[in-house]
Amino acid sequence: MLDQLSWKVGGQQGEGVESTGETFAVALNRKGYYVYSFRHFSSRIKGGHSNDKVRVSVDQHRAIADYTDVLLAFDQETIDLNGDDVREGGIIIADEKFKPVAPEHARLFVVPLTKIAEDCGSAIMKNMVSLGASACVLGLGTDIFRPVVEERFLRKGQKVVDQNMEAIQRGFDYMAELGGADPEFALKPIDGTPRLFMTGNDALGLGALAAGARVMPAYPITPASDVMEYLIKKFPEVGGVVVQTEDEIAAMTMTIGAAYGGARAFTCTSGPGLALMMEAIGLSGMTETPVVIIDTQRGGPSTGLPTKQEQSDFLAALFGTHGEIPKIVLTPSTPEECYTSVGEAFNLAEKYQCPVIVMTDLQLSLSKQTTDVLKLEDITIDRGLIATESDFNDEGERQSGEFKRYEITESGVSKRAFPGAKGGVHHVTGVEHMENGRPFENPANRQKMMDKRLRKLEGVEIENSVVRTGDENPDVLVIGIGANTGAISESMSLMRKDGMKVAHAQLHALLPFPVQQLNEAMKGAKKVVVVENNGTAQVKRLMAFFDVKHHEDVSSLLKYDGTAFLPVDIYNYCKGLV
Amino acid sequence: MATVKDFRNDVRPNWCPGCGDFSVQASIQRALANLGKEPHEVAVISGIGCSGRISGYINSYGFHGVHGRSLPTAQGVKLANRDATVIASGGDGDGFGIGLNHFMHAVRRNVNITYIVMDNQIYGLTKGQHSPTSAHGFTAKTTPKGNIENALIPTQVALGAGIGFLAQGFSSDVKQLVSLIEQGIEYDGFSLINVFSPCVTYNKVNTYDWYRENVVNLEQRGDYDPTDRALAMRTVIETNGLATGLIYRDETRVSYQEQIPGYTKEPIVHHNLQLDSELFDKAVKQFA
Ligand SMILES: Cc1ncc(C[n+]2csc(CCOP(=O)(O)OP(=O)(O)O)c2C)c(N)n1
Numbered sequence A: 001m002l003d004q005l006s007w008k009v010g011g012q013q014g015e016g017v018e019s020t021g022e023t024f025a026v027a028l029n030r031k032g033y034y035v036y037s038f039r040h041f042s043s044r045i046k047g048g049h050s051n052d053k054v055r056v057s058v059d060q061h062r063a064i065a066d067y068t069d070v071l072l073a074f075d076q077e078t079i080d081l082n083g084d085d086v087r088e089g090g091i092i093i094a095d096e097k098f099k100p101v102a103p104e105h106a107r108l109f110v111v112p113l114t115k116i117a118e119d120c121g122s123a124i125m126k127n128m129v130s131l132g133a134s135a136c137v138l139g140l141g142t143d144i145f146r147p148v149v150e151e152r153f154l155r156k157g158q159k160v161v162d163q164n165m166e167a168i169q170r171g172f173d174y175m176a177e178l179g180g181a182d183p184e185f186a187l188k189p190i191d192g193t194p195r196l197f198m199t200g201n202d203a204l205g206l207g208a209l210a211a212g213a214r215v216m217p218a219y220p221i222t223p224a225s226d227v228m229e230y231l232i233k234k235f236p237e238v239g240g241v242v243v244q245t246e247d248e249i250a251a252m253t254m255t256i257g258a259a260y261g262g263a264r265a266f267t268c269t270s271g272p273g274l275a276l277m278m279e280a281i282g283l284s285g286m287t288e289t290p291v292v293i294i295d296t297q298r299g300g301p302s303t304g305l306p307t308k309q310e311q312s313d314f315l316a317a318l319f320g321t322h323g324e325i326p327k328i329v330l331t332p333s334t335p336e337e338c339y340t341s342v343g344e345a346f347n348l349a350e351k352y353q354c355p356v357i358v359m360t361d362l363q364l365s366l367s368k369q370t371t372d373v374l375k376l377e378d379i380t381i382d383r384g385l386i387a388t389e390s391d392f393n394d395e396g397e398r399q400s401g402e403f404k405r406y407e408i409t410e411s412g413v414s415k416r417a418f419p420g421a422k423g424g425v426h427h428v429t430g431v432e433h434m435e436n437g438r439p440f441e442n443p444a445n446r447q448k449m450m451d452k453r454l455r456k457l458e459g460v461e462i463e464n465s466v467v468r469t470g471d472e473n474p475d476v477l478v479i480g481i482g483a484n485t486g487a488i489s490e491s492m493s494l495m496r497k498d499g500m501k502v503a504h505a506q507l508h509a510l511l512p513f514p515v516q517q518l519n520e521a522m523k524g525a526k527k528v529v530v531v532e533n534n535g536t537a538q539v540k541r542l543m544a545f546f547d548v549k550h551h552e553d554v555s556s557l558l559k560y561d562g563t564a565f566l567p568v569d570i571y572n573y574c575k576g577l578v
Numbered sequence B: 001m002a003t004v005k006d007f008r009n010d011v012r013p014n015w016c017p018g019c020g021d022f023s024v025q026a027s028i029q030r031a032l033a034n035l036g037k038e039p040h041e042v043a044v045i046s047g048i049g050c051s052g053r054i055s056g057y058i059n060s061y062g063f064h065g066v067h068g069r070s071l072p073t074a075q076g077v078k079l080a081n082r083d084a085t086v087i088a089s090g091g092d093g094d095g096f097g098i099g100l101n102h103f104m105h106a107v108r109r110n111v112n113i114t115y116i117v118m119d120n121q122i123y124g125l126t127k128g129q130h131s132p133t134s135a136h137g138f139t140a141k142t143t144p145k146g147n148i149e150n151a152l153i154p155t156q157v158a159l160g161a162g163i164g165f166l167a168q169g170f171s172s173d174v175k176q177l178v179s180l181i182e183q184g185i186e187y188d189g190f191s192l193i194n195v196f197s198p199c200v201t202y203n204k205v206n207t208y209d210w211y212r213e214n215v216v217n218l219e220q221r222g223d224y225d226p227t228d229r230a231l232a233m234r235t236v237i238e239t240n241g242l243a244t245g246l247i248y249r250d251e252t253r254v255s256y257q258e259q260i261p262g263y264t265k266e267p268i269v270h271h272n273l274q275l276d277s278e279l280f281d282k283a284v285k286q287f288a
């Protein structure tokens, strides 16, 4: 019996690969297993190989497995491309239609997927037949699929549901006759606490909704678009608005306008869009307008690898804008953290009146995974300093320049007033200005205003900006960021089995850079390695830039071929180190 | 009730004496007072250029942003507060050079804001380069041998894009300009008032006298019908973009705000942001 199983379905894009994976994953998640799925796709819409790799386990894993136990193949290309990934003695279930040829180390089961589907009513149900066949191998019944099938097809009538269920059953029966039910492949039963099943993007959208975001101007880009598509459905319930703008420059400046107007406003993009937003991010810093920008990183530079994993915008996010502004950068690593990070981002943005960038990566944004039940109470709303009537001079209305929007304060933060507030009339400009917002280039004023703005961040402390787990005085401490958290924790279990002492420090914020916390986390570690999906060791360079102690002794494990880290990548590297 | 004086502040504009922008500023202030607005109800959002400074010279909420982006910023303000009177303003370079894309899309989107462009057919603040509205053959610092590009004609572009309210004014005709601005603000949708506003320092061709001789005032045509789109298009072509007055007004277009599903009458700025727990539970269930 298996306590975890790695399952993959592959075929041509547009052939139902995604829905097959999704149905399988949702059914098992409902049953109480932990599920982690990762889609491999290309930027073509139809055609081109795609696959969905799903890991099902009794304990939580947030990474795809190093190998595949069961592969469902809709075409020969799937076997050619993924056959090596199937472990020794693993199973390939392939459609009879294309006369499959499989590598010798795997056990091939040829099932007339298309033919059975046609018998049940339509060839498109071949994916259902394949699901039934999988269920047989794994020692699962077919009932787990019923609620998912009903949700999907009941709209189209009971008959469609019945046809699909029949397709599943016949796939199951056919496989049983082939002798497919193998106790070695059966999943250990689980008592099943149901949890959620969602992507990082889902969690970002839900987080924004809960945090009170009401205006979202954005321009579509992979892997960010889901967030706006989600909120377009949700905002009508709360009276908000999503605007699909003409470009990212408009998205960012419209976000700034809406925030200046008093809304909680944010935008969501990926690398190329972030690049276009940089001038306006500077404007937000200079005018002290709170905005939240979500950057779902993907492969760069330029259009790079639009559908592949990478984490290479960190330096751009930290240093991208011209001039010097206060800015905060958060880096969640799981959907749960995506959810709370958005809430935190809005609070920090309004508390410090500056841009806050929340960075995810394609793997985190798009991988659907079992997620703890999210709670509304985990997001609180703190709108920072907002002027009320008692703050306004009665004369303010008729004597402009009375309201000191940029009053010099000890914290560097001053009260905001929104258009419409009587007595709060003031001017805002990206040009250097005095306390009432009017342009003023005097050197002494310039210095004071720069200091005021930069001072705002001195007090910022981000809870859990580094989370360290594992042994004291470890042989290896692995530092990670974003989605690679899962592969790191798993590599640690492998190392422990070899008798190594290991620890893991995950970075949840890059600005303010958690120097103290990293120093603390690295204490006593014999070797330190930073794992990141880019070619120039950006996070490791930041450790040097911000003068983290012993940063010279830190090594780097990089991956920038577009694929996600596998636990074995990290394991092998660390073994080599010690 | 607020008067023109209430829309003035004590900031001295840094415009050259004689710059056309002075009367645009005065006309906006007069129009706001005539409409019975209060300074706190108004937000003037501007771009960068000599003209872009205008937001600092009017006593109202004002936002002086980055070059070419006043329109998206202004739309954002309006979406956050549908009760605010939002005016976007800036130069021809700002609006039709770097910001042209936003202009076309603001026309399409039709958020209820008013866009006032000070068109001097040159770049003033950067000291005399040609602008997208400079004529073919026009000499400027960046066209010493004469402009080899054609001029963009704002009124034609606006009509081509399907604008709902289009007017053109001239700095010297303040009376007309005030009335056009008032109508633009009252129009429920996106409105453009392009204003010929001479740059006395860098543009020696398109001077006050030149405009006086060349503009064609539609108000003097008794039979001009501003609701006739084909006539409007023919007129801006025939006058080579020099027609002034109300050029076109479409009463059938519905503003963006009116069409947003679920958008409330209560401005977003006044919303209670705490999410209803039932709504939240429903949202979470989708992922179960
Ligand atoms: C991104 C960017 N590029 C260039 C500039 C420099 N710049 C400032 S104003 C301006 C042109 C202004 O021309 P126009 O909009 O016609 O206004 P005018 O000064 O004539 O009123 C330029 C190019 C800038 N501020 N920002």
Ligand code: SF4
Residues within 6 Å of the ligand: B014, B015, B016, B018, B019, B020, B021, B050, B051, B120, B124, B125, B198, B199, B200, B201, B202
């Ligand atoms: S340079 Fe031209 S546009 Fe600028 S203020 Fe002077 S006259 Fe006006």
